[in-house]
Amino acid sequence: MVDIAAIHGINMHRSQRSAMQQSWHTAMVDGLANIRSRHTGTLSLECAFYGHEYNDGKAGGEPEYAAIDIAPGLEEELLIAIGDGLEEDAGGDNEGTGTKLYLPGMVQRALAAIQRSDLFDGRDSRAIAFVKQVNRYLTDPDFRKLVHTEVSAVMEQSPRVVIAHSLGSVIAYEWLRENEPENPPALITLGSPLGLEPVRRRLLQRPGPLGWPGQVRSWTNIAARHDAVAMVKKLAPLYSPDVRDLPCDNPRRSAHSALVYLANVRTSRAIEVALA
Template sequence: MAHIVGIHGIWNNRSARAQMHEEWLAAITRGLKNVRSAHTDTLTFESAFYGHEYNDGKASDDPHYTEADLDEGFETEFAEAMAATLPDETDGHKGGRDALIRLVNCDLAEGVMSRLVGFIKQVRRYLEDDEFRRLVHAEVSNAMETRPQVVIGHSLGSVIAYDWLQRNRPDEPPALITIGSPLGYETIRKQLHQPMDRSRWPDGARTWTNIAAGLDPVALVKDLAPLFHPDIEDLPCTNRLPNPHSALQYLDNVWTSKRIDKALS
């Protein structure tokens, strides 16, 4: 049995399961120590690691991506949706490539165009490639056999966690914690639901807490309760620059630690 299952987000195709396990467990443990959790010394963690599945020559983090590589359809719509949530939106043409420029200028993907396009392509592949999604869900299913009390999904991992918990109902539903989540975007929600059912509680979750940092450019839609279900607890947090989207910053944040402690008690 593992107390927590963690599902990572984008840009992990050059990482490894052992690295994720070490880094996530250390961050979670630090946070639990800060809140004097009784579970600090007994905590067990299972990684739902799928990053290696991107290393098959398809969309990942090609260092040569430019704005010209942004495809029409989901990729353009997602870029425009993210750019539309930025402050001080100006009038004028707001096409997909203009949206990319605005997102790069706000330091999404560390201000690197190739990483931004790669991020969008990784999200698209999970949502539209049925075979790839099957591989990811198989990894999550294997991790969930440990019967966790908590599932934590970061970034794209929050989309995967939500999607898996919609389709599966564990005998003992876990508490769901989403961190740095892009689930607030309509372009993503419409890929997960039927057109008339874009607001839904995942039946496989006992509770749902969503934590979004004020400066996180991926979780620009901070509150999920108005979009999915009023029982979601939306909590703000503050992550440090230059990478406020960092999973490790979220994992030892006081709100994450308190919600983990509560779920394990």
């Protein structure tokens, strides 16, 4: 048995399992130490690492995309949703600021918002890599199977808590809907795009209605104020009134960072409650 199963999000294709294991464990332990948790010295963690699967030469593994590489459909829709979140956070709509006139107007506006922001370091290429990696997971059944096989291997260790960041929250949600772990875990989602309409539409194409994700003991969703990936901060109205939605205040530049989320006091207290 392991305390926590951790499922990462996008842009981990140049990382390694060992690096994730070390950095995530350190961030969680630091946060638990801040609240004087009794679990600080004993916390055990197993990572569901799938980032390397993007390095097969298909869409999602190349970090230097250009605007021309954006595919119509889900990729465009996700960029627009993120751009809307950034503009809402900035308190304006910034109409007409884009210069990439060969792109649809709403997409060029979204890219302009990303360039002005610190999200994805303000780089088009990282934003486009994000939407491509999400798109591949949601639309490529063979890739999705590889990812779920990795999650299944971790879940065999009967974790007490599943912590999932970004795209990892979508993966955790789907896996828990489709499987019945012998020991139901608590679920903690961080910076989740589960509230974005383009993601929800794709999930609705799977068998069964959206709602509570299977046999989980609890679901805590934590969303940072400036995190445009988690533009929809409250998942309870969309999935179940039993979801506990908590705001947090990550620094704007690192609002979507997994490590910043993991060390945040909201996450630390959620872990403490889940391990009680």
